[in-house]
Amino acid sequence: MELFFAQEVEGGLCRLDAEESAHCVRVLRHREGDELHLIDGAGTLLRCTLVEASPKEALARIEERIPRWHDHPYHLNLAVCPTKNMDRYEWMAEKATEVGLDQLSPVFGERSERRVLKPERLERILRSATKQSLKARVPELAAPVSVMDFIDAQRSAEGLKLIACCFDEGEPRRSITELLRGSDEHTVTILIGPEGDFSPEEARAARAAGFRPVHLGASRLRTETAALVAATAVYLERGSNSTI
Amino acid sequence: MELFFAQEVEGGLCRLDAEESAHCVRVLRHREGDELHLIDGAGTLLRCTLVEASPKEALARIEERIPRWHDHPYHLNLAVCPTKNMDRYEWMAEKATEVGLDQLSPVFGERSERRVLKPERLERILRSATKQSLKARVPELAAPVSVMDFIDAQRSAEGLKLIACCFDEGEPRRSITELLRGSDEHTVTILIGPEGDFSPEEARAARAAGFRPVHLGASRLRTETAALVAATAVYLERGSNSTI
Structure with missing residues (x-):
């Protein structure tokens, strides 16, 4: 088709x-x-x-x-720090769209090495992956902001808010699957850090704004892989009861 | 490191x-x-x-x-039909290794368009992804065989054997997560078909050899994305209780 x-x-x-x-x-x-x-x-x-x-x-x-053709039964906002190599980020945008994504929010962390982003190429990738995977809603590409500004804007937002970091800061991290299973929130927002991880300040600010710290299991995942594993966890927990 | x-x-x-x-x-x-x-x-x-x-x-x-440094608590054999575009297959090999993979078995289906494969590049990718993701075991790259020969060789194999196809043939497909949750087998073997899917004969032969038909949810996934979603499902079900 x-x-x-x-x-x-x-x-x-x-x-x-x-x-x-x-x-x-x-x-x-x-x-x-x-x-x-x-x-x-x-x-x-x-x-x-x-x-x-x-x-x-x-x-x-x-x-x-x-209407709502081939839609998924949740709203996923992936806020992901751009990778040094943009191919990897673009790949993630394509794959997350295939799996199921509603908003991609590029965010720049304190430790991000990349600070610029060309939205046009990403827009094209999101659109083409939407068509290729037979969906009718193109994920929204948010304007890039700093991690701190993103967290601040999410302070009063509804839904399950998760931050995937590689260290414990205050509340110990729990597995993403466990937190997804324990929640029936429609909207899920997941923050994924840059190659050098979030700073402790960012992790603290996220917790204060209602983000729960999660880990993505025992494997060391690159930024783009972590984002896709997180999107897949949501997809498998929330959207895999029906078939194609 | x-x-x-x-x-x-x-x-x-x-x-x-x-x-x-x-x-x-x-x-x-x-x-x-x-x-x-x-x-x-x-x-x-x-x-x-x-x-x-x-x-x-x-x-x-x-x-x-x-020994067993950063190992995962399962044995995953992904048998995946090579994609027309080898970049996509190589990408899948890299990402599945990061997430957790023990054996990659390239298999050629009746409807596969690609019939050749250069093992050297894949070997390099598997090795470099292993190092990059801080693991000590490089996934084994099996010699390419036909889907039918792979199924035949698996006939007496132990473990949970799954085939992801896009149609029901005999036994209705169940969600991969459901079947993984209902099993405590250490070894998981998953067959992923080519762009044109498995043929009904291949699906029948797989069932006769003990493969359970599964679906990967409601999204239409490319071959390489399906393989990674399947690997991620195993990882999240079996390997995500510990943290990095």
């Missing part, structure tokens, strides 16, 4: 952007009258008919809307 | 190969008398003293042996 990304423009019509139009019309050679499956990026699958097979700006008429 | 890979040659001495010697002596500038941490690839950490700082063939004297 091939999915295209498009926004509804007016009265039951969708316009594909230049890239999607070219792919649809030039590469896949779709013609007027063909059935297309579009996603709006906000969770709805649109079953459409192609009405204008323009390779620059194709138009499709909506025949049916299927 | 920097680890080197080396075999014991005789009487408490280890010899580093040309690549490890160059890295140790030329890049990291280790000198005679320095403490080194070696792994033998079979599960033992060797605390050593460098006695010959040759950049081509360094020698180290074993001071202490720590």
Whole structure:
């Protein structure tokens, strides 16, 4: 099943952007009258008919809307410090989207070596992984902030808030699976630190803002692997009762 | 902590190969008398003293042996059909090693598009991921065989044997987490199919050889992501009670 990304423009019509139009019309050679499956990026699958097979700006008429298509039964916000090597971060963004992700929040820790991030490439990866894995909601890419600012903004946020760090600071860490099993919160927010881990100040601030310290088991995981293991833990605990 | 890979040659001495010697002596500038941490690839950490700082063939004297160093409490054999794009398979090999893997068995299914595999690159990746994630046992890379031959060889094998397919064939699939929780077998073998899935004949043969059909939840996962999610499910169920 091939999915295209498009926004509804007016009265039951969708316009594909230049890239999607070219792919649809030039590469896949779709013609007027063909059935297309579009996603709006906000969770709805649109079953459409192609009405204008323009390779620059194709138009499709909506025949049916299927909301919450292939959605998962939780809301996951992964706040992950960018890795030195961006390939690894991009890989994580792709895989976490496949598994199930709602928001990716790049955060810079005190010990982060990388301090810049190009959102455009990440946006593309999130969108393409959404289509490839047959989902209709593209994870939101939050604006990068410092770990401290992220924690501060989360102070009054609802849900299960977890911080994965490699040391005990105050409250001893518990296994992520154990904490997930003991909670029925719909929203799960997980903070994953940089190569050099969080600083003790960051861990303390997170605890004060309601984050519970967790560990991800006995293996030493890279930042990007830790993020994916955390996303997979949520997926397996919350979303694996149904099948594809 | 920097680890080197080396075999014991005789009487408490280890010899580093040309690549490890160059890295140790030329890049990291280790000198005679320095403490080194070696792994033998079979599960033992060797605390050593460098006695010959040759950049081509360094020698180290074993001071202490720590067997089963950072080992995990299960034996996981992932039998995964190679992906069309080998980068994705290599990525999976790296990440599964980080999370916890004992054997990687490349298998070719009826619907596999890729039929060749270069073991040398995979061996290097398995070894380097082992060192990077501070483990002492390098996962074994099995010789590639067909899915049918793999199933046949597993017929009398012990342990929990699972096949992840995307359709029901006979026995309905259950969630991998559920089957893992209901079993205390030490050895877990998981078959992961190619892009085009297993054929019904392969699924039937697997069932007849004692494989239980499982699903990996509601997300549509690529082959390499499915393999990592399966490895992570075992890791979270069996190996996440202790911390790093």
